[in-house]
Amino acid sequence: MRAPTSTPSCAATTSPPPKGPTKRAAPRIPECAFSLRGAHARVTIHARVCSFSAPEAAMKLENIRTRFAPSPTGLLHFGNANTALFNWLVARAHGGAVTLRIEDTDTERSTRDFERKIMDDLAWLGIDWDEGPDKGGAFGPYRQSERTHIYREQIDKLLTSGAAYRCYCSREQLEQDRARQQENKESFQYVGRCRDLTPDDWARLDAEGKPFVVRLRKPAGNAVTVHDMIRGDIVFEADAIDDFIFVRSNGEPTFLLTNAVDDSLMQITHVVRGEDHISNTPKQILILNALGLPVPQYMHTAIILGKDKTKLSKRHGAVNVSQFREQGFVAPAMVNYLAFLGWNPKDEREFFSLEELKNNYSIEAMSKNPSIFDYDRLRYLNQHWIAHTDPERILDLVIDFLIKAELVTPQSAQDNRAWIRDIVAIMGDRLKTINDIEELGDYFFKDFDDYHPKGVKKYFKESTPEHLELIERTLSELDPFTQEGVDAALHRIMEEHELPPAKVIHPLRLALTGKIFGPGLFELAALLGKEKAVERIRKAAQWISDNNPS
RNA sequence: GCCCCCAUCGUCUAGUGGUCUAGGACACCGCUCUUUCAAGGCGGCGACAGGGGUUCGAGUCCCCUUGGGGGCGCCA
Numbered sequence: 001m002r003a004p005t006s007t008p009s010c011a012a013t014t015s016p017p018p019k020g021p022t023k024r025a026a027p028r029i030p031e032c033a034f035s036l037r038g039a040h041a042r043v044t045i046h047a048r049v050c051s052f053s054a055p056e057a058a059m060k061l062e063n064i065r066t067r068f069a070p071s072p073t074g075l076l077h078f079g080n081a082n083t084a085l086f087n088w089l090v091a092r093a094h095g096g097a098v099t100l101r102i103e104d105t106d107t108e109r110s111t112r113d114f115e116r117k118i119m120d121d122l123a124w125l126g127i128d129w130d131e132g133p134d135k136g137g138a139f140g141p142y143r144q145s146e147r148t149h150i151y152r153e154q155i156d157k158l159l160t161s162g163a164a165y166r167c168y169c170s171r172e173q174l175e176q177d178r179a180r181q182q183e184n185k186e187s188f189q190y191v192g193r194c195r196d197l198t199p200d201d202w203a204r205l206d207a208e209g210k211p212f213v214v215r216l217r218k219p220a221g222n223a224v225t226v227h228d229m230i231r232g233d234i235v236f237e238a239d240a241i242d243d244f245i246f247v248r249s250n251g252e253p254t255f256l257l258t259n260a261v262d263d264s265l266m267q268i269t270h271v272v273r274g275e276d277h278i279s280n281t282p283k284q285i286l287i288l289n290a291l292g293l294p295v296p297q298y299m300h301t302a303i304i305l306g307k308d309k310t311k312l313s314k315r316h317g318a319v320n321v322s323q324f325r326e327q328g329f330v331a332p333a334m335v336n337y338l339a340f341l342g343w344n345p346k347d348e349r350e351f352f353s354l355e356e357l358k359n360n361y362s363i364e365a366m367s368k369n370p371s372i373f374d375y376d377r378l379r380y381l382n383q384h385w386i387a388h389t390d391p392e393r394i395l396d397l398v399i400d401f402l403i404k405a406e407l408v409t410p411q412s413a414q415d416n417r418a419w420i421r422d423i424v425a426i427m428g429d430r431l432k433t434i435n436d437i438e439e440l441g442d443y444f445f446k447d448f449d450d451y452h453p454k455g456v457k458k459y460f461k462e463s464t465p466e467h468l469e470l471i472e473r474t475l476s477e478l479d480p481f482t483q484e485g486v487d488a489a490l491h492r493i494m495e496e497h498e499l500p501p502a503k504v505i506h507p508l509r510l511a512l513t514g515k516i517f518g519p520g521l522f523e524l525a526a527l528l529g530k531e532k533a534v535e536r537i538r539k540a541a542q543w544i545s546d547n548n549p550s
Numbered sequence: 551g552c553c554c555c556c557a558u559c560g561u562c563u564a565g566u567g568g569u570c571u572a573g574g575a576c577a578c579c580g581c582u583c584u585u586u587c588a589a590g591g592c593g594g595c596g597a598c599a600g601g602g603g604u605u606c607g608a609g610u611c612c613c614c615u616u617g618g619g620g621g622c623g624c625c626a
């Protein structure tokens with residue numbers, strides 16, 4: 001249910017918001033002021049409660065500053081990569097700047113190692129930034145753990161102005177409140193026990209050694225409107241907003257404060273984040289209003305869900321960017337897929353490089369509906385991008401994988417680089433992931449003892465050893481052992497002995513590779529080399545005799 | 551319980567009141583090409599959640615219902 005999107009007081013005033021330290025694109029959104037009677041002070045807050053259309057916001061696309069603000073408490077999650085990409089696109093598509101801010105206020109769980117890995121994963125995707133902990137910038141520091149003095153100052157301001165108050169309620173009391181609310185089927189909000197405490201009360205409670213948190217005193221009677229760039233205006237009635245906590249009892253500020261304050265102080269013009277943040281937004285607007293700080297534009301992107309339509313998590317398998325990388329996905333495919341979760345070009349094009357995304361991106365084309373992660377589609381895009389990436393780059397990735405899978409050593413890979421290049425080349429479009437090289441071509445790198453059971457049944461007949469021996473004799477005399485040579489030799493055998501091609505080709509493939517699928521037989525045999533080929537043919541003939549197939 | 555978001559094929563989506571017997575892509579199923587597999591080509595399956603309005607006319611606008619999701623934390 002939405003309230004009217006404008007108020008009478010709104011129409012009367014268009015007072016501009018407080019200016020930041022340096023020039024920025026002047027907000028063209030009408031501002032209006034209303035006053036708030038706090039317990040100890042009378043403050044004026046600027047609130048945007050006037051409506052405007054989303055396209056109007058979208059038109060202000062100069063001097064854009066966006067930010068990606070990961071919390072280094074884990075690896076870069078797929079969903080976070082999605083919002084990082086959109087932050088990057090919103091800025092880069094309009095010549096704007098990207099900031100990387102590390103939100104490490106959760107000191108328990110944050111580590112420098114995760115911070116490093118997140119930055120590595122972003123870099124791998126091709127998402128770069130202009131300002132950040134590693135680069136510096138005019139609005140640093142870029143780690144929240146190094147900005148505590150800034151938060152302290154803002155918290156003091158809120159407390160002295162009366163926009164916030166100290167709350168001495170114990171966790172037990174709050175739990176009881178919650179339980180009662182649940183029973184009475186009321187919304188879970190703070191009951192306001194400490195709302196009207198005076199500074200004298202605070203002193204008394206402090207003397208008793210009681211800890212306190214700090215809550216924002218929500219302004220009475222005023223709705224807060226979030227102007228979302230892809231959803232339009234979202235109105236939160238005053239009683240839908242809680243007197244939320246933004247300073248913990250240990251004195252540390254929470255995300256609600258640090259995130260909002262930093263966005264404003266760092267002069268972020270467009271906050272691009274997941275839609276799970278929508279309900280945080282009115283609270284953050286309230287903080288900024290109470291502080292007299294500029295409010296950025298907000299853009300809440302659709303969330304990504306798992307197959308069961310719940311928020312994508314570990315339960316759904318791989319969720320970290322680095323996991324996909326390990327599974328053999330290639331960065332352009334990831335980016336391409338990620339971009340289409342929330343955006344699309346409105347026509348039938350489906351392959352976009354990061355550069356092409358930048359050149360085609362538009363905020364109007366963002367979609368609102370949550371999307372479900374589709375592994376098959378990622379694989380499809382990956383196959384395309386493997387085929388359309390510089391072969392030398394793919395070769396490097398294949399070699400990296402081969403080493404990890406212990407199919408080659410770094411030394412042998414270096415010595416046989418040209419040979420491996422040829423192997424990758426004959427794989428053609430068969431690789432959906434880099435790792436598929438193992439499933440598809442492990443026989444190039446190691447011997448095997450098993451033959452595909454279906455193939456054995458279909459192609460290893462009683463007469464097969466005889467044919468294989470015939471082939472073996474011919475091939476062992478072939479020189480040079482080339483694709484063309486093998487091709488010609490085999491066809492000669494077929495003609496001379498009136499053998500149908502199927503009787504030669506299928507058993508031979510099975511003998512050489514153990515598989516019933518793969519690249520062209522002649523080129524495969526040539527790459528395997530005469531020695532290996534002959535050896536495997538001999539071995540297969542023996543195997544068939546030993547196993548006496550039907 | 552309260553607040554908020556979302557709603558076209560299984561999935562990603564096109565569609566901005568008439569051109570929609572709803573288009574594309576993935577997946578799936580045929581056929582074709584072919585020494586196998588993959589790729590390619592051709593074809594098939596398959597959706598406007600329901601109900602009320604508004605309108606000459608609704609997938610497209612409004613309302614309700616339903617469904618799904620997110621949030622309501624001294625996490626971010």
